[in-house]
Amino acid sequence: MAKITQISSGAWQVSLPFLGEDEIIGSYLLAGENELAIIDPGPGSMLEQLLASIRAAGFDPQDVTHILPTHVHLDHAGATGSLVRQLPKAQVYVHSKGAPHLSDTSKVIASAARIYGERMHMLWGKIESTPESRLHTIEGGDILKVAGRRLEVHYTPGHAVHHVIFFDAHSGELFAGDVAGVKLPGVDYVKPPTPPPDLDLEAWSDSISLIHSLRPDILYLGHFGAVKNISQHFGRLREKLSAWGDFVLEAMRKGKDEAEIIASLIEKTQPELQKIARDSHALQRYEIASNYAMTVQGYMRYWRKKHPERL
Numbered sequence: 001m002a003k004i005t006q007i008s009s010g011a012w013q014v015s016l017p018f019l020g021e022d023e024i025i026g027s028y029l030l031a032g033e034n035e036l037a038i039i040d041p042g043p044g045s046m047l048e049q050l051l052a053s054i055r056a057a058g059f060d061p062q063d064v065t066h067i068l069p070t071h072v073h074l075d076h077a078g079a080t081g082s083l084v085r086q087l088p089k090a091q092v093y094v095h096s097k098g099a100p101h102l103s104d105t106s107k108v109i110a111s112a113a114r115i116y117g118e119r120m121h122m123l124w125g126k127i128e129s130t131p132e133s134r135l136h137t138i139e140g141g142d143i144l145k146v147a148g149r150r151l152e153v154h155y156t157p158g159h160a161v162h163h164v165i166f167f168d169a170h171s172g173e174l175f176a177g178d179v180a181g182v183k184l185p186g187v188d189y190v191k192p193p194t195p196p197p198d199l200d201l202e203a204w205s206d207s208i209s210l211i212h213s214l215r216p217d218i219l220y221l222g223h224f225g226a227v228k229n230i231s232q233h234f235g236r237l238r239e240k241l242s243a244w245g246d247f248v249l250e251a252m253r254k255g256k257d258e259a260e261i262i263a264s265l266i267e268k269t270q271p272e273l274q275k276i277a278r279d280s281h282a283l284q285r286y287e288i289a290s291n292y293a294m295t296v297q298g299y300m301r302y303w304r305k306k307h308p309e310r311l
C-alpha cells in the first residue's frame with residue numbers, strides 16, 4: 001500500500017510501493033487555497049495507489065489542480081497523461097524540453113519497450129499522452145503560484161535535459177527530483193543516477209551549484225525523501241558523479257565492453273554501500289532506485305557524445 005505522510009504545513013510525501021518496495025519512489029502533494037498539486041505523480045502502474053493516498057490524506061483527487069513533474073522520466077511522470085484524463089481540473093506544468101514527450105508518448109513507449117520488454121507494463125502501466133490543452137510549458141525563472149505557495153522554477157539539467165526543481169523560498173523546501181541524486185532513508189549513501197540519453201556532467205555540476213546558491217533548508221528527493229545535511233550530501237554526490245565517470249572512461253579506453261564495465265563498476269563500488277548499509281536488502285533497494293546497467297550506459301553515451309577526444 002502507498003503511504004502518505006505529512007511533512008510540513010500543507011505538504012505531504014507519498015511513498016509509492018514500487019516492485020513491492022516502499023520508500024523508493026516518492027511523490028509530493030501540496031494543498032492550500034482550494035488547490036491541490038502533485039509534484040512527480042510517479043509511474044502509471046502506481047496511479048491507483050497515488051489516488052488512494054490522496055484520499056487517505058483527506059482530499060478528493062477530483063480537486064487536483066496542478067501536476068508538476070520535475071522531469072519526464074517514467075518513474076516521475078509516467079502517470080501524467082492518465083491522471084489528466086481522470087482529474088478534470090488538473091493542468092500540467094513541465095519544462096519546454098519535456099513537454100513533447102508528454103503530449104505524444106509514442107517515442108517514450110517505443111524506447112521503454114526496447115529496454116524493458118515484457119516487464120514494461122508491470123513496471124510502468126499505461127503511458128498515455130497528455131492533451132495539449134492541459135499542458136503548459138515552464139522555464140527556469142518562472143514563478144508558479146500553487147496551493148497558497150510561491151514556487152520558484154529553476155532549470156537543472158544534467159540528469160535529464162528537461163529537469164527542473166521547484167523551490168519554496170518561504171518555507172525553504174526544495175523539491176529536487178533526481179538532480180540531487182539517490183539516497184534512501186536510513187542509509188548514509190548517495191548514488192548518482194546517470195541514465196542515458198541526456199547525462200551531462202558539466203551541466204549537472206552547474207545545477208548543483210545553482211541549488212546550493214538558493215540555500216534551501218531541506219531537499220525532497222524523488223528517491224527518496226528528506227535531506228537536511230545539504231552541503232555534505234552534495235559533496236558526496238559530486239564526488240561519486242565524477243569518480244564513477246572517470247572509472248567508466250578509463251575502462252572504455254582500455255577497450256572493455258559494456259557488460260565488463262557494469263561488472264567492474266559493481267565490483268569496485270558495491271563494497272562501500274555494503275559496509276555502510278550492513279544489509280544486502282539495501283543493495284537491492286538502491287539497484288531498484290537506480291540500476292548499474294543504466295548508470296554505465298549513461299556514462300558511456302556521455303563520453304562518446306560529449307567528449308570523443310578523451311576516448
Ligand SMILES: [Zn+2]
Pocket residue numbers: 071073076159160178
Ligand atoms: Zn530521472
